[in-house]
Amino acid sequence: MKKTMILLYLALVSWGASAQTDHTKMNSSKADMPAMHTNTPAGMKDKPTTLPSIKVEHSLSVTAIIDNYLALKDALVEGNGKKASSSGKMLLDALEKFDLSSQGASKQLELKDILDDAKENAEHISENGGKMEHQREHFEILGSDIKDLIIITGSDRTLYQIYCPMYNNKKGGKWLSESIEIKNPFFGSKMLKCGNVQQEITVK
Numbered sequence: 001m002k003k004t005m006i007l008l009y010l011a012l013v014s015w016g017a018s019a020q021t022d023h024t025k026m027n028s029s030k031a032d033m034p035a036m037h038t039n040t041p042a043g044m045k046d047k048p049t050t051l052p053s054i055k056v057e058h059s060l061s062v063t064a065i066i067d068n069y070l071a072l073k074d075a076l077v078e079g080n081g082k083k084a085s086s087s088g089k090m091l092l093d094a095l096e097k098f099d100l101s102s103q104g105a106s107k108q109l110e111l112k113d114i115l116d117d118a119k120e121n122a123e124h125i126s127e128n129g130g131k132m133e134h135q136r137e138h139f140e141i142l143g144s145d146i147k148d149l150i151i152i153t154g155s156d157r158t159l160y161q162i163y164c165p166m167y168n169n170k171k172g173g174k175w176l177s178e179s180i181e182i183k184n185p186f187f188g189s190k191m192l193k194c195g196n197v198q199q200e201i202t203v204k
């Protein structure tokens with residue numbers, strides 16, 4: 001019992017200490033926001049050396065899906081809701097054309113779930129050209145769908161998962177990019193450089 005109390009006390013003390021650290025960080029980030037959130041300063045093209053990496057099979061089956069996802073991302077970086085809407089529509093078409101039967105039988109059920117979710121998100125994006133914040137909400141979920149998809153199907157190119165800690169009232173949000181250069185699709189020019197590269201998805 002006594003031991004439990006001591007452990008509990010230690011846990012509380014260390015929790016207090018880390019909460020304190022976070023608080024300090026938050027204050028300083030307010031004073032110097034752009035710099036704090038730039039992990040790849042302009043001109044620095046080197047990858048972080050400790051970047052976690054996953055390897056997927058090589059596959060051309062998702063080329064159109066990735067192309068249109070990236071076009072959608074770029075439209076949101078630009079802050080162009082209309083362009084995002086048309087990219088969303090093209091992404092929806094690409095998702096609908098994906099040939100499930102080309103994939104192994106054991107993968108089809110899971111793939112269907114992922115594709116259905118991705119289609120729903122792409123559809124909302126295509127239908128909400130005038131509501132970019134709504135498009136961005138669906139785009140955030142879409143990033144997970146596309147990542148789940150290529151882990152199963154494979155990819156035709158290297159992609160990077162980038163994380164923005166500021167998105168959604170600091171709950172954070174992720175997207176996929178063909179480059180480690182940070183161009184934030186959740187904030188566009190408001191916070192273009194906010195984000196850090198979390199993971200590399202490379203082709204075997």
Ligand SMILES: [Cu+2]
Nearest residue numbers: 124125134138
């Ligand atoms: Cu919606």
